Amino acid sequence: MGKLKLGRNLQKFSLFGDISILQQQGNLSNTYLSKVDPDGKKIKQIQQLFEEILSNSRQLKWLSCGFMLEIVTPTSLSSLSNSIANTMEHLSLLDNNIPGNSTLITAVELERFVNLRSLALDFCDFTAEMARVLTDNNHVPLQRLSLLVHNVSVMHKSLDNMPNDEHWKALSRKSTSLRVYIMAFDIKSEDMLKILKPSIPLERIHFDSYITCVSGAIVDLISRQYDKFLTHFILMNDVIDTSGFPDLSDNRNEDPLVLLAWRCTKLSLLAIHGYTVWAHNLIAIARLRGSDLKVLEVTEESIDFDQGELADQDVDPVHNLIEQVSLGLGQPWHAVMDIESLSVFTEPNRHFYREMQSFSEDI
Secondary structure, three states: OOOOOOOOOOOEEEEEOOOOOOOOOOOOOOHHHHHHOOOOHHHHHHHHHHHHHHHHOOOOOEEEEEOOOOOOOOOHHHHOOHHHHHHOOEEEEEOOOOOOOOOOOOHHHHOOOOOOOEEEEEHHHOOHHHHHHHOOOOOOOOOEEEEEEEHHHHHHOOOOOOOOHHHHHHHHHHOOOOEEEEEEEOOOHHHHHHHOOOOOOEEEEEEEEOOOOOOHHHHHHHHHHOOOOOOEEEEEEOOOOOOOOOOOOOOOOOOHHHHHHHHOOOOOEEEEEOOOEEHHHHHHHHHHHHHHOOEEEEEHHHEEOOHHHHHOOOOOHHHHHHHHHHHHHOOOOOOEOOHHHOOOOOOHHHHHHHHHHHHHHOO
16 A cells, blocks of 8 residues: 555645744743754654645645744745646745744745635735735735734834735725735834835734833724724733733823724724723723624723712713613613623734634625
8 A cells, every 4th residue: 555645635734833832931932842852853754744735735725834833934835836826726834933034935935826815914924025926917916914013023023024005905996805914012103103004905903012012193093094994893901910901092192092983984893901990991992883883802900980970979980881872772782891701812822813714704
């Protein structure tokens, strides 16, 4: 009997490496790997096995690899035959621990993937040249693009090569149904201002942070630029000190979150933790979006009441909030009592990978 060909009938190949356990002592270093695999033989064997599966593939349509430490290399995709690369419909390659300026895919390699409907990459790896390749006549229109903007990548790689607004306009002309999902992890406001080009057809954005909070100006910019597309807006701030959550409405006439609910008429999911949300603004958001806002998740510790609401002894402010928000949404509502009950609460890489998969399948 001949040797079994690994992966010959494989149509969907999805790998996710949970590195959160290894990161609990801070940023992941090579120290752990050098202990368990001092001479690198195990990693090399797994790399070869992965490439063997790719080279043997005859029906592969979906290839998704997230945070598989050193398993996927910048040369891995060369193992795919041209016929498979030409018919691949989904590709995601994510690893924010790739050192230096090396990437898991280049614009030249992307030229082979002419049938790609959905793509997920580290934002720093998605270059202007890649955007140009995707607008070529021989490529089918891209439908879904998921981009992870991680502070580790931004520190080690450059934002200089990212697409400009003209590139985004060309991509949108090529595919009028293109939608983009961005997750930004601990990204400074000045970098977000560079990233958020007006012509990105941004449908979903998720901010997650331990250190760097989102500013009201960024939320305001998003609500003005992406009002025709935005459906999901997630704001997570996992600070240790819960005594002073940042207030996005500070020194502003209008609360940026209320303006977001007013301008973004397609908004269907809003989730907030670790930012101050004033009770009267939460009621306004519920009334503005009504039953179209399918998910409104705000942790109890994020909600605050102004002095007027607390001073009125005839009305229980918490009960009034629950009642008014429920009426606005047209369905029973209550604050999320435990952060771990949040639908978006999980390790950021894992959340992005899970959401990216469902976002990419929804074509």
